[in-house]
Amino acid sequence: WPLHLPWIDAIARLKRERGAVIMAHSYQSPEIFHGVADVTGDSLALAQAAADCDAELIVLCGVHFMAETAKILAPNRTVLIPDLEAGCSLASSITAADVRALRAQHPGAPVVTYVNTSAAVKAESDACCTSANAVQVVEAMGADKVIFLPDRFLGSHVASQTGIELVLWNGVCEVHEQFTVQQARHARERFDAVLVAHPECPPEVQAEADFVGSTTAMGRWLERERPDRVALITECSMADNLRTRFPQIEFIKPCNLCPHMKRITLPNIHACLSELRHEVTVPDDVAVKARRALERMLAIGR
Numbered sequence: 646w647p648l649h650l651p652w653i654d655a656i657a658r659l660k661r662e663r664g665a666v667i668m669a670h671s672y673q674s675p676e677i678f679h680g681v682a683d684v685t686g687d688s689l690a691l692a693q694a695a696a697d698c699d700a701e702l703i704v705l706c707g708v709h710f711m712a713e714t715a716k717i718l719a720p721n722r723t724v725l726i727p728d729l730e731a732g733c734s735l736a737s738s739i740t741a742a743d744v745r746a747l748r749a750q751h752p753g754a755p756v757v758t759y760v761n762t763s764a765a766v767k768a769e770s771d772a773c774c775t776s777a778n779a780v781q782v783v784e785a786m787g788a789d790k791v792i793f794l795p796d797r798f799l800g801s802h803v804a805s806q807t808g809i810e811l812v813l814w815n816g817v818c819e820v821h822e823q824f825t826v827q828q829a830r831h832a833r834e835r836f837d838a839v840l841v842a843h844p845e846c847p848p849e850v851q852a853e854a855d856f857v858g859s860t861t862a863m864g865r866w867l868e869r870e871r872p873d874r875v876a877l878i879t880e881c882s883m884a885d886n887l888r889t890r891f892p893q894i895e896f897i898k899p900c901n902l903c904p905h906m907k908r909i910t911l912p913n914i915h916a917c918l919s920e921l922r923h924e925v926t927v928p929d930d931v932a933v934k935a936r937r938a939l940e941r942m943l944a945i946g947r
């Protein structure tokens with residue numbers, strides 16, 4: 646990416662001066678993912694990396710809930726996000742008061758919360774999960790009925806894998822809900838592609854897929870299966886980033902862009918490091934409770 650090189654060099658210099666670690670989610674653009682990040686991966690990988698981080702300063706290239714999660718798991722580090730407005734339709738679909746109301750309606754049922762939520766919602770939960778370990782976390786609750794929030798599509802995937810009764814919320818990812826069965830079938834029939842879908846996709850799209858998994862799990866599956874042609878039914882940068890890792894695989898559209906992930910750019914990463922902004926903080930009382938739910942998730946692992 647020749648046009649990006651001056652920014653990449655300047656960020657590398659600043660990063661060294663500041664002693665910072667840059668963590669980037671799989672949906673970050675290649676010039677960020679490959680160009681400046683020290684740690685890359687799915688939401689679970691970034692949470693694990695934050696919990697184990699030795700650096701004083703973490704720059705989280707992803708959306709706000711990921712930076713909050715990093716701060717909760719690394720309370721003594723400074724966590725910066727290049728754009729505070731990088732949100733998520735799932736995180737904004739539910740409040741802490743909603744979780745309390747659901748608990749009152751379903752007494753005794755544990756609450757498992759997808760990490761795509763605010764710290765305040767995590768603080769009301771028994772355990773968090775990501776798309777990489779939702780099934781394992783729900784099973785670890787040892788309950789016949791679990792309140793699973795807020796992604797109803799991930800929830801129906803987990804219900805189909807576990808047979809456990811799940812109380813769902815009406816949240817969806819605005820990026821993945823747009824994929825259709827027609828697009829999936831078109832990729833398979835027209836291009837003879839295998840289909841790999843994220844569990845935030847609608848259930849009928851997941852049903853068409855050869856593999857359903859988190860963004861890191863997608864890469865691992867390709868490593869094992871090595872198909873000639875694949876359609877990754879997820880955010881567009883996923884294919885862009887994996888193309889470099891698997892040059893022999895042909896990546897077929899469809900894909901959708903996440904407008905929140907795309908708020909992070911090389912210029913605002915540079916500004917973030919040079920001006921030390923925007924710091925993400927979580928009130929102590931919320932962080933203590935949210936950390937318990939996140940640590941339960943980390944103990945279960947992948």
Ligand code: 13P
Pocket residue numbers: 671672686687688689775776777818845858859860861
């Ligand atoms: P992961 O599968 O990487 O956890 O991604 C979920 C997501 O949508 C992050 O925005």
Ligand code: SF4
Pocket residue numbers: 708732733734735761818819820821845880903904905906
């Ligand atoms: Fe949220 Fe979907 Fe964007 Fe991920 S891809 S940050 S779940 S809106």
